[in-house]
Amino acid sequence: MSEEKTLCKNCAEPLHGAYCSNCGQKLITKRYTVLDSIHMVFNQVFNLERGIMFTLKELLVSPQKVTLDYINGVTIKYFHPFRFLLVFASISAVLNYYFQSTDMVNEYFGLSGDQTEDTKKVGDIVNQNLTLIILAAIPIFSFFTKLFYRKRDFNYTEHLIINAYANGLSSALGLITYIFYAIPSLVSVGIFLSSFLTFFVAGYVFSKTMKENYFLSLFKYLFAFSLSLISLMFVGAIIGIAYKMITKI
Numbered sequence: 001m002s003e004e005k006t007l008c009k010n011c012a013e014p015l016h017g018a019y020c021s022n023c024g025q026k027l028i029t030k031r032y033t034v035l036d037s038i039h040m041v042f043n044q045v046f047n048l049e050r051g052i053m054f055t056l057k058e059l060l061v062s063p064q065k066v067t068l069d070y071i072n073g074v075t076i077k078y079f080h081p082f083r084f085l086l087v088f089a090s091i092s093a094v095l096n097y098y099f100q101s102t103d104m105v106n107e108y109f110g111l112s113g114d115q116t117e118d119t120k121k122v123g124d125i126v127n128q129n130l131t132l133i134i135l136a137a138i139p140i141f142s143f144f145t146k147l148f149y150r151k152r153d154f155n156y157t158e159h160l161i162i163n164a165y166a167n168g169l170s171s172a173l174g175l176i177t178y179i180f181y182a183i184p185s186l187v188s189v190g191i192f193l194s195s196f197l198t199f200f201v202a203g204y205v206f207s208k209t210m211k212e213n214y215f216l217s218l219f220k221y222l223f224a225f226s227l228s229l230i231s232l233m234f235v236g237a238i239i240g241i242a243y244k245m246i247t248k249i
Contacts, residue, residue, distance in 0.1 A: 006027070008023065010023050010025035011023045011025070015027055051079060052087060054079075056172055059169045059205070062208070063204065063208045063209060066078055067161065067162050067165055070161055071161060071162075081161045081165050085134070085164045085167055087168075088168050088169075088175070089167070089168070089171050092171045093134075095175065096178075133232075136232075137228060138163050138167065139160065140231050140232060141167075141224065141225070141228045142162075142163050143159075144223075144225075145162070145163060145224050148220040148223060149206060149210050149217075151211070152211070165205065166201065166205040167202065169201050169205060170201040170202055174194050174197050174198065180193065199221065199222060202218075202221050206221055
């Protein structure tokens with residue numbers, strides 16, 4: 001009698017080892033336990049050979065290696081760029097919601113009266129939807145970075161990848177600034193550092209990836225960011241007007 005073959009549970013191909021040669025599915029023969037779930041989480045987050053922490057470390061040391069590797073098809077050892085951004089943007093959004101009140105921001109920028117009330121409404125919406133706003137901004141950023149960074153001939157999708165990693169790294173490093181939000185007298189320091197890190201890190205990633213002078217790259221990013229911000233405000237204004245019109249019907 002021929003030996004019964006073990007089939008892949010995902011694609012039904014015969015297995016010749018611990019992983020399916022057709023789809024990459026791992027052979028799992030036992031039922032999941034709580035310890036298995038905990039192990040999977042820690043493996044994804046703290047895996048120093050791939051995982052999110054490995055990707056974070058590599059982006060800090062050599063961002064051009066991560067971005068160019070991923071663009072050139074070396075993907076398995078890096079955390080997916082959009083998942084990377086989503087994780088840190090979500091953590092940042094939660095901390096932002098609990099630590100950075102709109103009143104603190106208004107006081108920092110010297111806003112008062114009716115202007116403060118209007119800004120508070122907008123700020124509340126931003127705080128509640130920060131992750132979605134960051135993710136929605138990436139396609140707009142990518143349009144403008146492709147427009148201004150022409151030294152390397154990256155297409156639009158490749159700019160999406162670079163921006164996802166750059167903004168994910170900014171969000172990750174920006175988490176340390178929330179320490180200052182817990183101390184009322186240091187809120188202004190936290191806001192300043194957060195803004196500084198956003199531009200400094202993005203300029204760093206783009207200068208390395210594009211192989212150009214840091215300050216030139218930073219200037220281009222600031223210009224692209226400004227145009228992206230104007231575009232987002234324009235889109236937000238249209239959505240706000242449309243919402244008011246619909247609610248009045």
